[in-house]
Amino acid sequence: MKRAILYVFVMSLLISCSTKKEVEYEVDPVAVAASGGDKNNQKSTTEFISIAYADLFNTEISQTRLVNLSIAYSSFGDLRVIEDRIIRNFLNDTNAVIPASISVSGDTSVFISNSYKKFFNREATAFEKYQWLQLIRSNPSTSPLTVYYSLMTSDEYRFY
Amino acid sequence: MKRRDFLKKSSIATVGAFAAPYLLPSGRLFAATGMRRVNHVVFCLYAGGVRNLESVHMNDGNLMRNMFNGGGGISADIAGGMESLPVSPLAMPLQNYGTLFKEFRYASGPTGHYNGHTVALTGNYVDVDLNIREHPSKPTIFEYYRKHNSPQQSAMNSWWIANTLGPYPALNYSKASGYGAAYGANFIAPTSLISPQGFDVLGNPRNFSSSEQAAANNMRQFVNGMFNHSYADGSAGVVNTEADSVLLQQFISTLYSNAQNSSWLNAWGAGLQVMNNDMYNILFAEEVIRTFKPELLVVNMQDVDVCHFNFTSYANNLRKADFAVAQLWKTIQSTPGMANDTVLIIAPEHGRNFQSNTSIDAFGRSALDHTAPNDPNFSGDPNLTMARDIFCMVVGPPSVVRQGQVINTVSGESTEIVPAIAELLGFETAISGRFGMKPWTSCDLQAAFV
Numbered sequence: 233m234k235r236a237i238l239y240v241f242v243m244s245l246l247i248s249c250s251t252k253k254e255v256e257y258e259v260d261p262v263a264v265a266a267s268g269g270d271k272n273n274q275k276s277t278t279e280f281i282s283i284a285y286a287d288l289f290n291t292e293i294s295q296t297r298l299v300n301l302s303i304a305y306s307s308f309g310d311l312r313v314i315e316d317r318i319i320r321n322f323l324n325d326t327n328a329v330i331p332a333s334i335s336v337s338g339d340t341s342v343f344i345s346n347s348y349k350k351f352f353n354r355e356a357t358a359f360e361k362y363q364w365l366q367l368i369r370s371n372p373s374t375s376p377l378t379v380y381y382s383l384m385t386s387d388e389y390r391f392y
Numbered sequence: 393m394k395r396r397d398f399l400k401k402s403s404i405a406t407v408g409a410f411a412a413p414y415l416l417p418s419g420r421l422f423a424a425t426g427m428r429r430v431n432h433v434v435f436c437l438y439a440g441g442v443r444n445l446e447s448v449h450m451n452d453g454n455l456m457r458n459m460f461n462g463g464g465g466i467s468a469d470i471a472g473g474m475e476s477l478p479v480s481p482l483a484m485p486l487q488n489y490g491t492l493f494k495e496f497r498y499a500s501g502p503t504g505h506y507n508g509h510t511v512a513l514t515g516n517y518v519d520v521d522l523n524i525r526e527h528p529s530k531p532t533i534f535e536y537y538r539k540h541n542s543p544q545q546s547a548m549n550s551w552w553i554a555n556t557l558g559p560y561p562a563l564n565y566s567k568a569s570g571y572g573a574a575y576g577a578n579f580i581a582p583t584s585l586i587s588p589q590g591f592d593v594l595g596n597p598r599n600f601s602s603s604e605q606a607a608a609n610n611m612r613q614f615v616n617g618m619f620n621h622s623y624a625d626g627s628a629g630v631v632n633t634e635a636d637s638v639l640l641q642q643f644i645s646t647l648y649s650n651a652q653n654s655s656w657l658n659a660w661g662a663g664l665q666v667m668n669n670d671m672y673n674i675l676f677a678e679e680v681i682r683t684f685k686p687e688l689l690v691v692n693m694q695d696v697d698v699c700h701f702n703f704t705s706y707a708n709n710l711r712k713a714d715f716a717v718a719q720l721w722k723t724i725q726s727t728p729g730m731a732n733d734t735v736l737i738i739a740p741e742h743g744r745n746f747q748s749n750t751s752i753d754a755f756g757r758s759a760l761d762h763t764a765p766n767d768p769n770f771s772g773d774p775n776l777t778m779a780r781d782i783f784c785m786v787v788g789p790p791s792v793v794r795q796g797q798v799i800n801t802v803s804g805e806s807t808e809i810v811p812a813i814a815e816l817l818g819f820e821t822a823i824s825g826r827f828g829m830k831p832w833t834s835c836d837l838q839a840a841f842v
Binding site for chain 2: 297303309316360371374382383387
């Protein structure tokens with residue numbers, strides 16, 4: 233009888249100690265980054281110029297150029313008109329680093345993704361990627377230059 | 393409801409609907425009722441501090457021959473410091489085309505350049521607490537015009553053209569509630585923008601084809617739609633429509649192109665060595681006039697402020713500014729759409745002191761500051777408030793402005809210019825007395841008009 237009780241006790245113990253199988257969700261790891269909605273601060277004039285220059289030339293803007301740009305900036309009342317012109321001057325500079333193709337190894341979505349990280353400091357959402365692909369496919373005039381131009385003259389590029 | 397009651401009530405409702413005031417986009421119940429006297433006003437701030445002694449009183453002869461009748465030759469001791477200028481582009485001095493107030497006044501507040509500009513553009517005197525890093529606290533004439541003129545006009549119709557930067561870009565709109573950038577004027581400081589430095593950073597833009605531009609606009613529109621802030625809600629300065637922005641870009645390109653052409657720069661025949669900042673500012677203002685034919689344009693000059701250090705150069709720059717004003721009037725009268733439909737108002741922002749400072753120029757003349765009312769020697773002597781004494785000239789079509797009239801008595805003040813412009817463009821009744829502004833019916837400037 234004693235052996236039977238001991239047997240039942242040991243078996244109960246073993247059963248209660250059995251490992252529970254972990255549930256695994258088949259989702260890829262996702263890096264967390266700020267979304268466009270978190271950008272509430274407007275870049276100052278100097279920040280806008282310096283960042284735009286660094287984004288396109290991969291180097292810091294010289295003090296002389298910064299001063300010249302600041303003077304030009306203050307000389308016209310519609311800042312969007314002047315910013316548009318500043319960006320188009322940057323884009324026309326042969327030293328600007330602009331991809332030759334709108335796809336990276338044949339993949340346009342990688343170009344979009346890289347451009348968003350470069351200019352907006354965030355990943356493009358799935359919806360944005362989808363829409364961009366539609367915009368690019370539906371318009372043969374789209375080039376890396378026009379994409380860079382549209383991103384750098386957008387409202388989001390003016391905020392951080 | 394009985395048939396008779398129904399008919400009675402429905403007819404009352406119908407009459408009521410026709411009689412009820414309409415709410416216009418501007419928020420006003422009715423369109424402005426004032427009649428326009430002209431369709432264009434140009435206000436030239438002959439600024440930098442001009443003393444009546446050298447302008448209308450001609451103590452050193454007539455230094456402003458393009459504007460004023462009479463007066464003798466320039467004082468012999470400073471004549472050698474005067475540069476040669478071409479003959480007047482006008483058939484007779486400007487005062488003959490309108491009314492001259494010889495004793496206009498900048499009656500109150502510090503006699504500083506920015507103060508004077510702010511007073512001239514807001515119609516309100518300012519005090520020592522004026523913040524030069526902010527837009528004015530009271531609406532500018534540009535905002536009154538764009539908000540209250542009926543129908544409302546775009547910024548392309550109102551321009552503020554400044555000869556320098558500093559605080560002056562802030563004068564194209566105020567921070568007053570209900571006004572601001574949405575009603576501001578287009579601002580340009582042409583001698584800063586169209587300069588070697590400006591060309592270095594703005595002179596060689598990438599030009600997109602129309603299909604590229606359309607593609608870029610589509611993409612930007614999508615990106616902006618995904619973002620929850622708009623840059624154009626006041627922080628981007630005055631806002632023009634997309635179509636107007638294209639015109640402005642073309643205009644800037646044209647100015648850069650013109651500025652590389654010495655014959656354009658020397659269009660007045662004065663010689664490039666004679667052209668100063670004031671003259672170039674007016675030259676660029678003329679291009680704005682020819683291109684956009686604005687209904688309201690304000691342009692300034694300030695090179696006479698060299699008087700702090702050099703009296704003779706001040707006298708010389710008074711002559712250059714006088715020549716530039718004559719060119720300005722000639723351009724207005726040569727521009728279809730503005731000729732004979734424009735009133736030009738000319739006034740300094742303030743005067744200069746009677747007492748000189750310690751700087752003496754090469755011709756032995758003492759320099760002058762503009763310090764009233766803080767002159768340490770102030771003792772009630774009118775000479776010590778000379779920095780408040782200015783002139784005002786109003787020229788325009790004979791059917792609108794009294795021709796050849798000179799008012800020698802103390803009459804009119806700086807705060808009357810904003811109501812005068814509003815009256816000329818037909819919206820004074822909509823803004824009369826607002827923000828402490830002098831009502832037009834109380835203004836001495838009325839005497840200038842038919």
